[in-house]
Amino acid sequence: MPVTDSLAKACGLLAAALGLGLALQAIYSAYFGVWEPWFHRSLVVGISVAVVTLTTSLVSRHKPKRRLVAACLIAIDVAIIAVVTLALERLFNAYEHVDDIMLAYSAYDLTVSLLAVLAIFELSRRLFGWPLFLFSLLILVYCLYGDHFPWIFRHSGFSLEQTMQILWFGLQGVFGMPTGVVLQIIFIFIVFGVLLEQSGAGAALIRIAFFLTGRSRGGPAQAAVVASALFGTMSGSVVANVVGTGSFTIPMVKKRGFSGPFAGGVESAASAGGQFVPPVMGAAAFVMADLTGYSYLSICIAALVPALLFYLSLALSVGLEARRLGIRPTPAEDLVTPNRRDWLNGLMVAGPIAAIIIVLTMGRTAAMAGFWATVTVLVLAFLINPDFRRKPGRVLGMLAAGGRTGATIVIAVAGIGVVLGVLNLTGFGLKFASLISVIGEGNLFLSLLLTMLACLALGMGMPTLPAYLIIVLVMGPAIRNLGVPVLALHMFVLYFGVLSAITPPVALAAFAAAPIAGANPFTTALVAAQLSVAGFIIPFVFVYEPDLLLILDFDLANFVWVMVRFGAALWLTATAFAGFERLSLAPWSRIGRLLCAALILPGFIPVSLAACGLGALIVAYDMLLRQKFAPRETLASGSAAHGKRN
Template sequence: MEDVKPGTPRFDVRMRVVLTLSFLMALIPLAHKMPSFGPLPSLGPFEAEPFRSSVMAFCLLICVVLHPFGINREGKPRPLGLLVDATLLAVGLWACWRFYVDVTAMHTSIVFFEEWQAWTALGVCVVLIIMTWRIWGAALAIVSSVALAWFLWSFRDDWVQAATENLWLVLDDGVLGNVTDVVLSTVFPFIVLGAMLEGTGAGGSMIRISYHLMRRFRGGPAHAAILASAFFGAISGSAVANVVGTGVITIPLIKRRKFSPEFAGGVEAAASTGGQVMPPIMGAAALVMADLVGLNYLLIITAALIPALAYYGALFASVVFECRRLNVEVAETVEADLAVTPQDWLNLILVAAPLLAIVTCLIIGLSPTGAALTALALLIPLSFLNPAVRRRPFALVEAFAHGGLSFARLMMAVGAIGIVIASMSSTGLPTMFALQLDAFSAHSLLITLIVAAIGCIMLGMGMPTLPAYLTIIIISGSSMMALGLAPLTAHFFVFYFGVASAITPPVAIAAYAAAAISGGNPIRTGVAAVRIGGAIFAIPFMFVFNPEMLVVSQAAADAGPASVLLVILRTGLMVWMMTSAANRYDARRLHPWEIVLRLTLAAALIVPAPPIHWAAIAVALGSVVWHRYSPKVASARETSS
């Protein structure tokens, strides 16, 4: 069901209720981590039982009001649907209340579970699955349903005790378990920070400055879209939010320069998707990864830097090759609405200062949560540098509420993934899966990686990266690590393919959002996004087989700077070979045999064995020289002159 938007009859009442509830809900996790200021005492941290259950209750209420069954697309009530909504709310809110009461009682006395408590646990699981399906689509909901069915089958002889204790009334691996706690405590401040950064109005300034910096490039607005999306995506952590936030300006500009609607949408979708792998924020999944791997978040973003730069380098190269193919020239004039003003440069402070605060806080040893709260405290007074905020300060309150709304929607997916985690941990399915996968792959890391990549893309279609990442790492992470992968490398591999699902047809959600703006065909836009950003599928294999690329890894420390530089060189050359082959163009159109050769060389450059990758480097450089300076090319140049 589509979101309620300003200007529709439903917005005035229902959206105001939703935003009010979102604002109130957002205050709870913020107060949980907010330190005391002077004489003002700190409200948190709260006890786990009321904290987790109250936030989940708020999130359920917000999502049912925002995505009701009882109101159709025309805004008219449906009596049966209203009954469904009331039932969902009653079951969900009752379960959250019982979580607080029963888990609190379990700390002080012996509790014997009854059948009605088991039905309460199953009921709230069904509610979360329904709301996940309604908000995020079928993929995660089906996975959660299968996990729940497997759980009930595994404990069919003692389902009352198992369902009550393992699914709901547990603070470790249940629906409101450790993952929920990490999301509430660590991810939430960054979601609010991203929403507040968007609300300050610095996005338009970033786009104009990006266009100004890229105006001497033939790609012009396409390169500007990549640069702006890298900055904006590093803040928002959401591919779709990035597409909507920057694409409404960049996509029409790209189309003006003779690029097709599908290419314009594909560039924006691929660039926006990459925002989730660009430090320093990188979205919710990277924050959870730091907790699961047990590493400082500063190490996570340091490891992510070279792969992210390689990906954006591939996007820039794709635009260059497309410009050559279409013979696009540098624009002589700059559109009036893209002229950079002094206020645009001043607005950059609203982006640069919070990001610098985050990095500084991480360097001096603060937690990611503390860094986000510091950046948020800095952003609020700085936002008044923007005249638009000074004219309407209430925009900051709305931005805060929208952050709460985004979080409430995410919590439905987190609840569904909690069902999977509870089922996995209590039935031992990951161990069984690892044994089967190990037997299937015959100890082949490559086959294991391919299976994990396909699974992550399939699960990630149409849902946030975080649930897809968690599901795959829970199921197949142990298998990958058993075959020799370091935990950081395995987690990054799954994370990248979860991100890549946003541009992978047929459910390429970022491409669909871009196509809605460009007017292009959604499937062809998705294909264009894969062609432009195809490096995102190769880079994970590069750092798996060459872990020095993640510069904070033990492999990088053992190998030394020279080996790290060699891997960077091979990565750049691999990106060149793969991107030019995907675009079928370099200095001129590539012959089919050149495309096959370059794809083969791209694969060979990934191989860690020195004889293979050194030979690939030599052949790749030779093929580039031949391509550019062969007699046929020289003859064509003389003819054109």
């Protein structure tokens, strides 16, 4: 066995052992509470650094053939772990004096702490690519040299000692609020999600989804929509959702006659939507409850209708594409029929979700709900899955996997903690808020549009929770000044943070789906964004019409009016983008439908009613008059031609 392979195996075993320790501390903390913040946060960050370094070691990633190159790569990884360990030792040493405003740090303290912060940036690059790394590095440079920046970016500048006192030796940087929230609430749900996924529930959900949608025109494409919605209850990452369900659904979608970009696009869009679906919502629901002051159950209720509308729109788009291509329902002999084991494995999803709801309605903490959900899935796995009874040691491997997954989130939020520390130190968040207020003064729509663009930019390349956190922390002062209910704005931020995963040019979900679909990543991203057009509209709707969230001054009559308007706009928009209804739509019809949808949504009753009437006339013309006078053979050949061109 080559030396690099032996080393990779040893690194994997050590990472598994450390991951197991992280998972066990998450379970302990969920039940008994977190330890002393300084010690707990620093210890978990240190172990997470070791885990991520081992699992993303440069030797295993690059597999160099020359021993000298391999030795250099190993030295870099060892240096990362060593410098973080030394920096933590200096942190522990200064702990008793950390509140002393006269405390001075030596050059050695500042050097190792700075290198530790840079090491965390490097690990975030390995995990999530260059966007988060470059953004974090720019923020650090901005803190140190802000006196040389132009315009609103200028500040007085801070010394290295002032900077590291906040970012490393204080509770406003690496070990600040984001890290604390992860340890208090999120880590246990990450462990729960991995246990649920590896217990056999994931495969069962996919088979059940195919069974439920098999007789529809979209067939496997609709199954991808349903499976991704269900899988979203387990996964806190759009990309993980794509890989988890897409490897099975995308080939079947293509087999039914859909194009590669469409197969990858529908999986990417559906996987993104899984992060909006209660009760887990990519673990962002628990953080949102903490930040907004609303209860967790209120967050879930508020998220329900928008999530259903998103998936209704996606299912409609899939059905229109299937009709356009002339794709028939799946033949009976090809239908996937779940067996008894699949239905039993489905209980491993229903049971923990029920446990979460019961514990929360009893008034206990979200962490306690995560603890009992984890216990429930383990008990059900042993009762239902005979593999667990034969090999109970599998649980240790699953816990280790949960710990390793949690470590990646810890690294991400540690880097975000640096961003938060710099924003607090420099006051840039308030300046940015003032800029948006000035640009969008008196115009809520323009302010929301600017906020949307900022969310799409800041969320690029990150899982749901880190994306939501970094956007809320950067945009917080700005969105609070918009005069809109805080819950609606946090939901607004969550939606666009998630949708950044399918928005070109950095659309990680589409880039993950494209190789499976054998398609161009950029084309796949464009298809995913087109299929998710409702997701770009829904946040604006519930900001202007909070009744859609059910818990903000709910009025039934207005809710019905909003749903009628949105339903009409949804149909017009979906058919316009698809270019098809019962037959191909003329360009004037597509443009007219989009204009009518745009006029329906704002809610001015005379304008909305007039737009609804005009939209109905366009639909009636396309569905009745054109079909009546068009030769039947032309319609049939047109449908076939579309299929061939695709």
